[in-house]
Amino acid sequence: MALTTVRSTGISSLPAISAANLTSIPAANLTGTLPAISGANLTGISGGKLLNHEFFNDGTSTSSNTTSWTATTLTDSITTTGTSSEFLILGQITKASLPSSASHIYFRWYRDVAGGGFNAIGNNYHCRADDSGGYNGHECFTFYQVDRAGGNTNLSYTAGQAITYKLYFKCQDISGNANFERGHMTILEMGA
Amino acid sequence: MKILEKLHKAITTLKSDAEYNFDYNGDNIVVNEETFNTIKWKTGEDENEFAILTDTNPHSEITWTKVKEEMDKL
Numbered sequence: 001m002a003l004t005t006v007r008s009t010g011i012s013s014l015p016a017i018s019a020a021n022l023t024s025i026p027a028a029n030l031t032g033t034l035p036a037i038s039g040a041n042l043t044g045i046s047g048g049k050l051l052n053h054e055f056f057n058d059g060t061s062t063s064s065n066t067t068s069w070t071a072t073t074l075t076d077s078i079t080t081t082g083t084s085s086e087f088l089i090l091g092q093i094t095k096a097s098l099p100s101s102a103s104h105i106y107f108r109w110y111r112d113v114a115g116g117g118f119n120a121i122g123n124n125y126h127c128r129a130d131d132s133g134g135y136n137g138h139e140c141f142t143f144y145q146v147d148r149a150g151g152n153t154n155l156s157y158t159a160g161q162a163i164t165y166k167l168y169f170k171c172q173d174i175s176g177n178a179n180f181e182r183g184h185m186t187i188l189e190m191g192a
Numbered sequence: 193m194k195i196l197e198k199l200h201k202a203i204t205t206l207k208s209d210a211e212y213n214f215d216y217n218g219d220n221i222v223v224n225e226e227t228f229n230t231i232k233w234k235t236g237e238d239e240n241e242f243a244i245l246t247d248t249n250p251h252s253e254i255t256w257t258k259v260k261e262e263m264d265k266l
Contacts, residue, residue, distance in 0.1 A: 063214045066245075068234065168242075177199075181218040
């Protein structure tokens, strides 16, 4: 028989009872402050999109007139976490001086997956000195690249492999030397 | 004229088609015999259009003594 009515007369205090069998507790009655609880067993929570990140600050500068693709010292690796991730690579040459407005320099990202060799990805970044002064111009260049399966980069990897990105450059001609200083780069791995 | 421009003009005066890559500390540009010897010289290009670079100066025309002389003229 269900206990429906208990008269308060004569009851001084309730005994210690277990809540194990309580059911149908109205949500409105669940108020107050939660104790410190562990979320270790929570399920059904969607994770964030940012899976991993790397940052590299390069203290090296370069002066060069090479007309073939040449590696800069701006390079960093990321150990992949997810499958089918998308990688955003951001690099910056904080100070560049080029010989004249008639001389051009190209930059391009290269990528190596698990030591398989560097391959170009994306398009060339075509830079040249501003018209105001060649060597006197101090310009800042930012290079942005998305790397993923498909698209124009055709990334292929398996989770756990290391991917290395490196910025390369080449000069249009050898008439002048391109100088670029102190870059930094960031790699972000974003979940599919 | 800045020191890196002087270095470039000196090298290309001694050998007009010389191609090189000089990495240095961005806060402290020093061009002397020691840093000159860190220059990498292009000797060719591979099938992937990468520069083939060597630490060993392949140009007998370009020595530190001659480069210094040319830089001092500028």
